[in-house]
Amino acid sequence: MRVTIKDVAQAANVSVSTVSRVLSNKENFFASKTADHVRKVAADLGYQRNAYAADLASHQSDVLAVVISATKSNFADEIIAGIHDVATKNGNSVMILYAGENNPTLQDKAIKTVIERDVMGVLIVALELGDESLSSLKTSGIPHIFLSTAAKENLGPFIASDDHAIGYEATKYLIEHGHHKIGLVGMDEQSFVGTQRMTGYREAMAEYGLAVNEDWLVPGYFTFEDGETAMAHFGKQPEVTAIIANSDLTAIGVIDQARDYGLEVPAQLSVMSIDGTKLTRIFRPTITSVTQDFFQIGRAGCAALLNDDNEPIQSKFLPIKIVERNSTRQL
Amino acid sequence: MRVTIKDVAQAANVSVSTVSRVLSNKENFFASKTADHVRKVAADLGYQRNAYAADLASHQSDVLAVVISATKSNFADEIIAGIHDVATKNGNSVMILYAGENNPTLQDKAIKTVIERDVMGVLIVALELGDESLSSLKTSGIPHIFLSTAAKENLGPFIASDDHAIGYEATKYLIEHGHHKIGLVGMDEQSFVGTQRMTGYREAMAEYGLAVNEDWLVPGYFTFEDGETAMAHFGKQPEVTAIIANSDLTAIGVIDQARDYGLEVPAQLSVMSIDGTKLTRIFRPTITSVTQDFFQIGRAGCAALLNDDNEPIQSKFLPIKIVERNSTRQL
DNA sequence: TTGTAAGCGTTATCAA
DNA sequence: TTGATAACGCTTACAA
Numbered sequence: 001m002r003v004t005i006k007d008v009a010q011a012a013n014v015s016v017s018t019v020s021r022v023l024s025n026k027e028n029f030f031a032s033k034t035a036d037h038v039r040k041v042a043a044d045l046g047y048q049r050n051a052y053a054a055d056l057a058s059h060q061s062d063v064l065a066v067v068i069s070a071t072k073s074n075f076a077d078e079i080i081a082g083i084h085d086v087a088t089k090n091g092n093s094v095m096i097l098y099a100g101e102n103n104p105t106l107q108d109k110a111i112k113t114v115i116e117r118d119v120m121g122v123l124i125v126a127l128e129l130g131d132e133s134l135s136s137l138k139t140s141g142i143p144h145i146f147l148s149t150a151a152k153e154n155l156g157p158f159i160a161s162d163d164h165a166i167g168y169e170a171t172k173y174l175i176e177h178g179h180h181k182i183g184l185v186g187m188d189e190q191s192f193v194g195t196q197r198m199t200g201y202r203e204a205m206a207e208y209g210l211a212v213n214e215d216w217l218v219p220g221y222f223t224f225e226d227g228e229t230a231m232a233h234f235g236k237q238p239e240v241t242a243i244i245a246n247s248d249l250t251a252i253g254v255i256d257q258a259r260d261y262g263l264e265v266p267a268q269l270s271v272m273s274i275d276g277t278k279l280t281r282i283f284r285p286t287i288t289s290v291t292q293d294f295f296q297i298g299r300a301g302c303a304a305l306l307n308d309d310n311e312p313i314q315s316k317f318l319p320i321k322i323v324e325r326n327s328t329r330q331l
Numbered sequence: 332m333r334v335t336i337k338d339v340a341q342a343a344n345v346s347v348s349t350v351s352r353v354l355s356n357k358e359n360f361f362a363s364k365t366a367d368h369v370r371k372v373a374a375d376l377g378y379q380r381n382a383y384a385a386d387l388a389s390h391q392s393d394v395l396a397v398v399i400s401a402t403k404s405n406f407a408d409e410i411i412a413g414i415h416d417v418a419t420k421n422g423n424s425v426m427i428l429y430a431g432e433n434n435p436t437l438q439d440k441a442i443k444t445v446i447e448r449d450v451m452g453v454l455i456v457a458l459e460l461g462d463e464s465l466s467s468l469k470t471s472g473i474p475h476i477f478l479s480t481a482a483k484e485n486l487g488p489f490i491a492s493d494d495h496a497i498g499y500e501a502t503k504y505l506i507e508h509g510h511h512k513i514g515l516v517g518m519d520e521q522s523f524v525g526t527q528r529m530t531g532y533r534e535a536m537a538e539y540g541l542a543v544n545e546d547w548l549v550p551g552y553f554t555f556e557d558g559e560t561a562m563a564h565f566g567k568q569p570e571v572t573a574i575i576a577n578s579d580l581t582a583i584g585v586i587d588q589a590r591d592y593g594l595e596v597p598a599q600l601s602v603m604s605i606d607g608t609k610l611t612r613i614f615r616p617t618i619t620s621v622t623q624d625f626f627q628i629g630r631a632g633c634a635a636l637l638n639d640d641n642e643p644i645q646s647k648f649l650p651i652k653i654v655e656r657n658s659t660r661q662l
Numbered sequence: 663t664t665g666t667a668a669g670c671g672t673t674a675t676c677a678a
Numbered sequence: 679t680t681g682a683t684a685a686c687g688c689t690t691a692c693a694a
Contacts, residue, residue: 004671015681020673031679046470051447052383053671056686061383070412074405081401084429088437093444095426098415106419113424116382139377224613252613259615282555282583283614284590335687346665351689362663384687387670 003047012041023049055118064305065114066096067107068125074249075277075294079125079147082298090306092120104130115140121305123147128191129155145313147301148294149193157313159301161292161320163193167200170244170272170290173322175208178331179242179270185230185254186220186246194219194246197274201244213239222246227253236261241331242270248279251287255327270328286325293318334378343372354380386449395425395636396445399456401432405580406608406625410456410478413629421637423451435461446471452636454478459522460486476644478632479625480524488644490632492623492651494524498531501575501603501621504653506539509662510573510601516561516585517551517577525550525577528605532575544570553577558584567592572662573601579610582618586658601659617656624649 005023009016014034021029022038055061064087068076080096087094097113100106111133114122122137122144129137134155137144146158167184174182184201188194198217205212218233220226227250234240245251251273255265263269265285273280276291296318304313336354340347345365352360353369386392395418399407411427418425428444431437442464445453453468453475460468465486468475477489498515505513515532519525529548536543549564551557558581565571576582582604586596594600596616604611607622627649635644 002671006671016671017673017682018680020671021680024673026673029679034679048443048446048467048471050387050449050671051444052387052449053686054673056381056383056387056688057671057673059673059686070408070415077401080429084401088440093428093440095428097424097426098411109419109424112379113382115379118381118383136379140379224609249613256613256615278555282580282587284587333687337687347688348666348690349664351687352664355689357689360663365663381687384670385689387672388687388689390670390689 002050003045004050005047008038008042008045008047011045012038014038023047024054061118061120062092063117063119064092064094064121064123064302065117065119066094066123066125067099067110067114067127068096069102069127070098070100074279075148075275075292076125078277078294079298079301082295082300083123083302084298085295086299086302086306092306095119099127104133107133111137115142118142121145123301123305124149128193143305143313145301145305147297148292157304157315159297159304159316159318161297162317163196164200164203165317166274166290166292166320167197167244168204169200169320169322170274171201171204172207174242174244174270174272174328175204175210177242177270177328180210181213181216181240181242183216183218183230183234183238183240183243184246185218185243186222186226186250187217188221188246189219197246216240220246220250222250224249224253226250227255228257230254231257231261236263238263238269240269242272242328245271245273248273248275248277248283248287248289251289251327252279252283255283255285255287266327266329270331272328276323280323280325285327288325288328289323291321291323293320333381334376335381336378339369339373339376339378342376343369345369354378355385390449392449392451393423394448394450395423395452395454395633396448396450397425397427397454397456398430398438398441398445398458399427400458401429405610406479406606406623407456409608409625410629410632413626413631414454414633415629416626417630417633417637423637426450430458435464438464442468446473449473452476454632454636455480459524474636474644476632476636478628479623488635488646490628490635490647490649492628493648494527495531495534496648497605497621497623497651498528498575499535500531500651500653501605502532502535503538505573505575505601505603505659506535506541508573508601508659511541512544512547512571512573514547514549514561514565514569514571514574515577516549516574517553517557517581518548519552519577520550528577547571551577551581553581555580555584557581558586559588561585562588562592567594569594569600571600573603573659576602576604579604579606579608579614579618579620582620582658583610583614586614586616586618597658597660601662603659607654611654611656616658619656619659620654622652622654624651 022035097110099110125147218230231254273289276289280287353366428441430441456478549561562585604620607620611618
């Protein structure tokens with residue numbers, strides 16, 4: 001049996017309340033002399049606090065939960081790093097729960113876990129929650145925020161990039177570099193993210209008076225394989241002169257397949273990616289991208305959750321930027 | 332205030348123990364009629380169980396903790412997927428805790444968290460724990476296992492690849508393909524993993540009567556940048572004809588830098604990586620690798636922890652294999 | 663098959 | 679500044 005606060009109290013000849021106060025650092029509620037003694041005894045006995053009991057009694061936990069989709073994309077690490085950056089400084093623990101990909105069962109399970117553990121807040125990363133999970137999260141009253149999934153108003157507060165702007169800016173960039181026939185690859189038409197980006201794309205094309213051939217839009221789910229498949233769809237003599245890929249990985253799929261067709265990137269085809277993770281810098285050619293600041297998304301999300309004035313959390317978009325690298329060229 | 336078991340009991344006109352038994356499915360200890368009623372009432376009231384209270388009372392949790400280094404390498408995802416694969420089937424929750432990189436403070440914090448929460452088991456992934464963390468984990472009595480970090484005997488049970496064999500096999504493969512001057516890049520000489528791989532390398536070289544130039548051994552920490560730096564060290568006219576890189580990312584760094592020097596891979600330089608994650612397949616040239624089965628490491632580790640016969644956990648190595656791709660050639 | 667009541671290891675209230 | 683003692687929400691003997 002583990003050493004409890006009671007054992008410590010006994011050994012130190014004080015009451016459990018005193019031990020509790022000392023060990024949880026309720027300043028100004030004990031003599032520093034007693035404190036030293038208690039702490040020593042606790043250490044000697046190898047006391048480890050039981051967080052469950054403490055949380056139960058105090059009705060508060062210091063745990064932040066991150067629910068994350070096991071996405072095939074790779075930006076999650078940066079978001080998590082950002083979350084840790086502020087959580088650590090604030091003394092919070094963070095636990096991460098994977099929720100699979102489009103897997104309602106796993107999602108429900110993850111959400112159930114966080115509710116049952118009554119964590120102090122939930123960060124939902126790159127995940128569009130099912131109705132059931134969402135509503136139980138809402139009724140639980142646990143503060144939560146969506147990261148990197150801006151969504152319809154009623155979904156809840158979010159911090160993300162503006163996906164409409166992403167689609168728009170990428171397209172505009174290519175148009176201004178002389179491209180008129182632009183493919184859009186790997187978008188999930190069912191998702192808010194995907195539709196937003198597509199709308200942005202169409203808007204930019206329209207703004208420049210460019211017609212869109214529906215054949216240029218090849219759906220998918222952010223994967224490498226989606227890129228390959230899409231490029232196969234365009235074929236060895238693609239009509240498009242430039243392609244926007246829905247993720248860095250998808251862009252790589254496009255480029256690899258293009259290369260297999262003997263097409264040079266960017267000489268014969270420009271490819272641009274969305275995300276701008278490290279992959280864009282290690283791959284050759286380096287990949288021009290719409291870069292999102294995932295680290296800051298993580299930081300801001302965590303900060304918003306921790307911010308304890310009881311105003312509701314403000315949703316917001318963080319800036320994106322276009323980083324030119326070597327996979328695109330002026331036509 | 333949340334709905335508790337007590338509220339349900341009251342509303343359903345039964346005792347709390349009955350509710351408890353029904354809701355935690357203690358078969359054969361209640362009438363199915365009562366059960367249906369209780370469940371309905373619970374659902375109507377929106378009851379959510381409090382896992383802390385339950386764990387506290389029952390002294391057992393269904394949570395597995397994964398403590399993982401925020402490594403710059405990228406195999407962790409596969410291990411985690413493997414862990415989830417068996418944990419999910421077994422009905423366990425898994426929480427992931429990041430422990431930074433060579434960051435004793437964060438490690439201690441993570442270990443402290445798992446001990447305080449008295450999880451049912453801990454999987455330590457790609458992490459060589461500091462002495463303090465390790466000993467508190469040991470005295471806590473919580474079952475734990477090291478994944479992908481085979482280590483000195485007294486460290487604890489592990490499931491991993493045999494790093495000595497990795498170094499040996501990679502070297503042997505290159506030697507048998509005609510290479511006599513072989514670089515070894517990105518090894519952390521302080522770590523067990525690194526030293527094991529280096530020993531394997533030396534052993535293979537010796538076995539074939541090949542001399543080792545100490546200049547061919549360039550240390551590092553698995554990163555892309557380590558690969559670049561190491562290649563810069565070898566220069567535009569490298570003495571070595573082949574390089575073994577400590578991770579896929581490191582191999583990419585080597586290849587990128589070689590390319591910047593105008594060296595063709597594999598025509599002028601063969602490069603082989605250790606790990607064999609997806610990166611080796613999406614990068615061009617595809618990278619010949621010593622491939623580890625990370626998914627199985629995750630699965631086996633989780634299974635070992637869950638296996639409740641009270642025999643101690645058996646350490647073991649999982650097989651590795653060499654997968655030929657396009658970054659190496661016969662000399 | 664169900665209920666009563668004693669914990670589980672803390673914190674929090676109140677009195678001393 | 680400290681100590682009793684009642685929670686917290688659940689599980690689990692033991693009794694009925």
